Amino acid sequence: MLMRTYSLLLPLFLSNTQQLLAADVMPALSIHLPAETIDTTDTHSRCPSVLNQHRISYLETQIIKHRQIYYAGKTPLLHDGEFDLLVDELAVLSHCLSPALTQVGSKVEQYNARQPHREQMLSLNSVRERSLVDKFYQRHHDQQLLVQPKVDGMAVELVYEKGILVAASSRGNGKQGRDLLALMLRSHAVDSIIAYPHTLVIHGELYVEQKDWQQRGKYVSSRHMTAGITSQLSPKQIDVMSLRFMPWRWVDSPYKDEIMSLVQLAMLGFADMSKMSHAIDSPKDIDYWLAHYQNTETLLLDGIVIKLANNVQQRQYGQTQHAPRWALALKFTGPKGLSNVIDITYQVGKSGRITPVVHVQPLALSGHQVTRVSGRSQPWLLQSKIEVGSQVEIELVGNAIPQLTRVVSNR
Incomplete structure (x- = not known):
């Protein structure tokens, strides 16, 4: 993936992460380069005085390992935030090592890339x-x-020719991804036939709503469920039917205004993203919408996107090798607190899945009284060495779900 100055490939994850066999769906499937589109000097200010190739190799190995666990349908051993930090560090180090050679993608994606994208x-x-x-x-x-x-799901590209859905693919390495056409035709996420006589290329997010994820109970999050469904050769129809699609870009839109593009897509039958697109006139507006969406419970969100509203200006600003210059994602950071573990119990789901429950001393976080939190899985619990008496850190993620983020100390 990252090999000194020969072929530096920067992992994508998930928004973006995006935020996945590369960039498809695992935690943090979007690249977290902290500042290149803002000010390149900001990125270089984060570079260590001495670049450690062994550290880069270690990060690469860990990211590949945890991606494979994720796509195998196993319980992730890392919290989303922990995985994000690995991706962030690797992205910065790769840029520090050789910015000119940094590309979108990773070795992990290559063997799984099958469908070329119409637009990178x-x-x-x-x-x-x-x-x-x-x-x-x-x-x-x-x-x-x-x-x-x-939306925290999987970035996909849809292609319609003369009103017929002819291609669907995951982000993959940015230039080509997994062929998802058969899956999309089985789902009701989008219509397979629309009233548009020309070529239509759409980029958007494939996701599962929180209620559907909670009913299934098999996955650790709705994003994990999206990854599981799309990676299976023959997913169950009930799972496929839970997939949803939210468009966020009409490639080469004939309309000057982004909101108008989204309105027209809604008229063609796609989910109406225009209703969740808000003009801002000051930094206070950003604060307002950040707080508003951080408390949304219907969708799994991991932040907000700030972007230019004019499609012509977007094209004028262009892009770097890995990200547009005209947009930026601000990730949610939930309130955190420390508490002590007072008990560990286990609950058995309808499918027979056993999930540990960690009971803690009452902890107040943003108006929520937290007394227990999921222990994810027995392997993760053992690896983390969590036991009665341990002091743990708990964070409220986007929709007010408490999650264990780390062990501060043990007995």
């Missing part, structure tokens, strides 16, 4: 620091900006 599928630059968002806003303050929720 880039990841978004994702940041967690509000100061970087303010810098992006100031750079574009004289242009109309939009805020949209960042």
